[in-house]
Amino acid sequence: MVQELGQKPPEEEKENEVWHFEIDRNQLQSLVKEGIEGHQWVQQGPFLVCKSCPIEHAVWIGMDKRLIGIDEDGKPIFQKIGKRR
Numbered sequence: 410m411v412q413e414l415g416q417k418p419p420e421e422e423k424e425n426e427v428w429h430f431e432i433d434r435n436q437l438q439s440l441v442k443e444g445i446e447g448h449q450w451v452q453q454g455p456f457l458v459c460k461s462c463p464i465e466h467a468v469w470i471g472m473d474k475r476l477i478g479i480d481e482d483g484k485p486i487f488q489k490i491g492k493r494r
Contacts, residue, residue, distance in 0.1 A: 446483040452476040457485060 442448060442462060449461035456467040457476060470476075474487040 445485065448483070450476060450479070450485050 445457075445468065448459040450457045451460055452458075452470075452475065453467075455469055455472050457470055458465065458467045470487070473490055475490050476485055477488045478486045480486055
């Protein structure tokens, strides 16, 4: 392929390409279920991280709680923990 003087290489043209999207906000749907029930929660430090939704999301629960299970309604069960000495 012969490149003319002043012409950008094809890979540089793609890199500088501008995209324009128009979004109808009334048609948007959340990919995350509402509420705390029905998610597959895993504790990571002070956060509960959901592993079951298409988009990973988390809830801050603080440093004084430990996830010990899920009840029959799908709500997380916590154990309050004290400070280390």
